[in-house]
Amino acid sequence: MPRDSYQEGLNSLREDVLYMSEIVLERLRLGLDALEQKDEEMAREVIEGDHEINQLYLDLEQDCIDLLALQQPVASDLRFIAASFKIITDLERIGDLATNLGEYSLTAERDVYPEVDIQDVADVTIEMVENAMEAYGDENADQCYAIADIDDEVDERCEAASETVVRDLIEREIDADSSEEEIEQLMADVSRLLLTIRDIERVGDHAVNIAARTLYMVENDDDLIY
Numbered sequence: 001m002p003r004d005s006y007q008e009g010l011n012s013l014r015e016d017v018l019y020m021s022e023i024v025l026e027r028l029r030l031g032l033d034a035l036e037q038k039d040e041e042m043a044r045e046v047i048e049g050d051h052e053i054n055q056l057y058l059d060l061e062q063d064c065i066d067l068l069a070l071q072q073p074v075a076s077d078l079r080f081i082a083a084s085f086k087i088i089t090d091l092e093r094i095g096d097l098a099t100n101l102g103e104y105s106l107t108a109e110r111d112v113y114p115e116v117d118i119q120d121v122a123d124v125t126i127e128m129v130e131n132a133m134e135a136y137g138d139e140n141a142d143q144c145y146a147i148a149d150i151d152d153e154v155d156e157r158c159e160a161a162s163e164t165v166v167r168d169l170i171e172r173e174i175d176a177d178s179s180e181e182e183i184e185q186l187m188a189d190v191s192r193l194l195l196t197i198r199d200i201e202r203v204g205d206h207a208v209n210i211a212a213r214t215l216y217m218v219e220n221d222d223d224l225i226y
Helices: 003-037 040-048 050-070 075-107 118-138 141-171 180-218
Strands: none
Touching: 003 040, 003 050, 003 075, 003 118, 040 050, 040 075, 050 075, 075 118, 075 180, 118 141, 118 180, 141 180
16 A cells, blocks of 8 residues: 555545544433433434444544554554544443433433533533544543543442432332332333433443553553553
């Protein structure tokens, strides 16, 4: 492969990874909106759109393989290709989490714990992914550390939210007249909320993974990789 074509391939890979992140974030926002609004049409759109994200992942995976196979990359290019491959994996998994939110919204009929502000924490994790992808696109190493710091706050907020739900469930006195169906509905609502909190926290974890791979790509620094 001629060197100019090879460089074009590297540039195209970066652009395509950034494009994939835009699609994934769009699906994530839609999944959160579906959950908040209990909107079945939105939920179906997120669930059915997962195929597009999976196909993007497979196409970009092949691009990475081709770039590695067709010309021996120098160290910096090798790190870029390897980082890009890892990042699309994290993006694909964020897409899976968005699909989870769509599926949860199909059975969500009420907000059992309105004091647990899921949307606010989710907005922070979305911003983390946006910033991580911006750091990747701009090769901004400093921004990577800031994303890791924010994740500590997200973890604390998710843990506090989960504790609120579990504590309330333990302390709640179920009325003796409550039917088995009502009790089962309560348990389903609690389970769905805990899974939602877990998935939002995982989005933040994937943002940190993207930042970690970007830092390694830019500075050959594995400080954030764990």
